[in-house]
Amino acid sequence: VALGNWESAYRKASSFVAGLTTDQKLALITGSSIDSTNGSFTALTFLDGDMGLQDYFYVSAFSLSSAIAMTWDRDAIYDQAKAVGSEFYNKGVQVVAGPTSQPLGRTPWGGRNVEGFGPDPYLNGLATGLTTKGYVDAGVIPGAKHFLLYEQETNRTGGGADSAPYSSNADDKTLHETYLWPFYDAVHNGLGAVMCAMTKVNGTLSCQNSDLLMKHLKTELGFPGLVWPDMNGQSSALESAVNGEDYGSSSIWSTSTMETLLSNGSLSEARLDDMAIRNMLGYYYVNLDNGLQPDHQDEDAYVDVRGNHSKLIRKNGAKSMVLLKNKNALPLKKPRVMSVFGAHAGPVIGGPNMAMNVQGSGPTYQGHLASGTGSGQASYPYLVAPYVSLTNKASEDGTMMRWILNDTYSSSSGSSLIMEGTDSTAVAASYTNYATNADACLVFLNALSGEGADRTELYNDDQDTMVNTVADNCNNTIVVINAVGPRLMDQWIEHDNVTAVLYGSLLGQESGNSITDVLYGAVNPSGRLTYTIAKNESDYNVKICYTAQCNFTEGVYLDYRYFDAYNVTPRYPFGHGLSYTTFSYADLTIEKPSNLSKYPTGEQTVGGHSDLWDNVASVSVEIANTGSLEGAEVPQLYLGFPSSAKQPVRQLRGFERVEIAAGDKSKVTFKLRRRDISYWDVAAQQWLVAAGNYKVYVGASSRDLKLNGTFTVQTSS
Template structure:
């Protein structure tokens, strides 16, 4: 596209003093310093200045426009985080929840950049991602698998790094779902509109909204978020896509978000409400030319707001340099344009990094077992696949095949699936292992059939869990849990699968369970069985899933994944259930997942952050460096991503990590802070982590940087992030409950 360069005044764009208020949400009228967005803003402003009203209305409803300044082709939006949906010759990546389980910044960024490159090379401009939320307020949420987990710090870093990866690949990141979209039940206007989105008296209070659900969007906006998808639900009684407090004040002014807001499916409910509330891209049937011109003529919609909407539709395009003419043209879905490169290697590596070893009594890694039996539908391929028509009506509760992708908006276009059965067969052939299998969760051998004719020296045996488990050196049981867009989970454990595990374990003294799940999956039905000797647990790993799992089982990769949610002993241990009323109140506040378990001293089966290794690590030499005093409120410029000094490093915590075992491996030391009482915070919360790879006997000093925002709390009265005076507790450990080192520092706050 070619543009004529000329100066554009605020008056020309309609940004008069009448709109210059701190809560207007209009770019250049809310005091936000655009920084590296400035050049994109100038380009977008110049182009908009040459458009007629009809052309502006066409552009904000997804049509291409031509003007004296040049031509603009409508943006193409597409799901999703796992790769392009409904396309041939693309990759199926791990889901976001699996990626978060790596606790690896480099892995998170690398996958996002790889996903973004596939979008770019297929000619798509906007990724409907990253997906920060649903975060996992309730473990029964149907789409928790699509997000980065319930901890705002970890979720925020993953969302921010993914945003940066998409930007660096040359596409526009479209963060979702904004905001408080935490369940599928009643998620749409036809179901009452309140669903997972708060609402009613109380809803989600301001402190909860900022400290938990809004926190990750700060990271995303700071790292270049160019679009935001507003949810179908209501927030505190108002539709998300019409909520001016949420969109114009909080997102566009407080966070300084410069990009466009577009609605989730059926998220736009009215022309006036959505235009004034903060939506920038919408339906041509709702924002028809006649309707919008009527709103303009009677003064309901100002020219300033229309210009703002149009600029926001363009600014992300310029910010990621899509105007340089280098992006390939949009490809047909089945065109033979292979954009995968070597991404299969990355998918396999990240899949292995993400799986958490929860239990190991010396069984793993496997060493050329003589007889190995494999159980469960999750070990092998589904009857027909790998892809099926997209389902947004929910799914599960289990999948009768190897679960390698999600459903609905979390469904990838899978080119192939390496199942555990395939990867294990190849390994068994190499090791001369005898391998048996029953890939069914409810199998019985009522007919007494055998694999081959029985004889005196025959290897024949009636196929059953008990018979195959007996006399095996190792038994591998594969189980999964599935849910997806459109419906919430109906169970956190499955009786058929648990019966299978127990039956195998009753007959095999070396039973290994492999779990791939869409959220917390309870294990207490069999975890204490004497013969369950190891458990490998993870999310959904994409097309190389079986290879990644077998890499871990045989020790080609040392496990280093960590839980991003708490696994409870009982369903009743979780404090937030599904909400069945039209509007839901988030009365638990910030106390979800481990923050609730810690506050109420509930003992989990496995805590947030837990994961074992085939080696061991020693923690020592805690060191804390912080200022003795700081200002109570931030004083930095109001920038894209909030006050600039919220991002300043104000202190460090370091510790020495030593691999005192016999194998090379990776540890993930985690930093948790306890705040002074005045901040009204949970007992402790994550404020740092690093993944460090160490050879046997090697040690490293790991340093956690504390940003100002990491020691801040949201003050409702001041409507600002403040720092409290007092003593801060410091904990460094291997999980939220395995705290190896403790210390403290004190801060004195100045006015």
């Protein structure tokens, strides 16, 4: 493998390891600090996660990865990662357990989908790569997870009488085109560590799986760094070591265990050296040897690393919110009377860092949901709930605001409220009474899941009854949803009085401010869905697997690729999102590829064959802002492959978020790389460019396609 800009790190790591004794090498790969004649090394600290440091004081709680992906904004994704990385760096932590590419979101019931970037491999890969680069540029080692095909929580550590975790069984084409694809981006952008999943792939534990770790990750992708296991990810030190794991700190992978393997010849000195070098490569690659990183801090030490990150979190949170529906209800304009409903609008009764135990806590959260659980949970310095930000806005505007911060409130009695009107009228607190005569009714919903448990429903009867009750009595009912994944809404979406729906993922500490900024028009919404919202649960083709063998028989047909192939009509399609202004599309131009070789011919590099990353074609369009407000549009490029490739109807292969002033135009150009027009040839074990006609579609979502064209590719052997 041509190491490229890893070459210097490799020389340093090799030199350092060459000066170590066998005992010191063993200490290095088992997580101990060492002092040698060749220098000293303090053991690496590994910590979750992508939305900020867990369990620390004076740190920020960022948006989850699923939220930042909804911005469809490369700069926003990178900027958040660099900010997160800087907080790790300044707390003396070296390895971020992230980016979280997977769970990808094979099934919308997946409990940890909220931690990832969504089920489209192209979008997921781009976000995974940008996050990797952000961490590297902040001076910390990115540790991408979970490798590989880790797509649900059920039976992840075994089920019933079987103590073994489930096995994700996928064919070679599916593995490459869907699940391995994002890791190419991560490795290409400087990935220093990979966490292998606790589950099995094709019958073998991921952390003991030579095909995954040695063949695909370290050889095909040219990954130079270390592999470490997720909790319970290994059952044998020998099987892990000889098949690709490089670091561990459990009783299974201990100094004495590894010593025994060396002495009996099961583990070679050459493999030990390889593991030791890989443990040091990321450290040198991000220049942690320069001595500038602050010492590791105790969790409660008064070391404030937040800087001005609150502004970034608020901005990105607003940018990620998706306007699904709007019948001229938004933005709000100083409503005289505003009623707010739902537990999600207010803070939880104790918090904000109150333990969130998903198992047994139900499908909704009884407070404002802005963080994940388990590895997806951050440490809030504070949490701005919508109730707080809306109260501040009501105070500024002179709005009369009332609220019921509960999802099941139906009492006809309660504290009376004096309403504005000709006559003073005492109003009992109930959904019906508070909805009646309000200028705007805001109903807040959430959907909860996280590490340890999958979702049990994609809707909620209590919340949906609340929406309908309010809408029956308020002709301007605006629904705000923050959800861990697809949240169905067909119980009320066509109600005449549901005038707007604002939708997002979990936004971190500034969540209420971000939402209010969009509701009142301080920010023009530009978020886009990263998954399909169906009309019915039965419209999704992949459910939770309850057996030990989970067969990925759907292949590459996930989310919109399945909906398109089987003509299933979604409620809201992948890529959908509205604005407070309008846009038009025109002037599609295509610069087609010249003659290409069928297979890549570039040298094997860190990130695969070098020419996989070459730009080989481009597509341009002109976007005009035809409305009266400045706004951002996200034009999306989809490709249909030649029929011989047997690919999905359309696949995302480009997007740009472009801000345009009212009345102005902007030319948008999508660059197509060689890998973007390739598919996995199982027989040749290589990425193949199909010869023939490619269909080009450009539009505002996977279903709202404004322009189309074709280009022809000729290939040579």
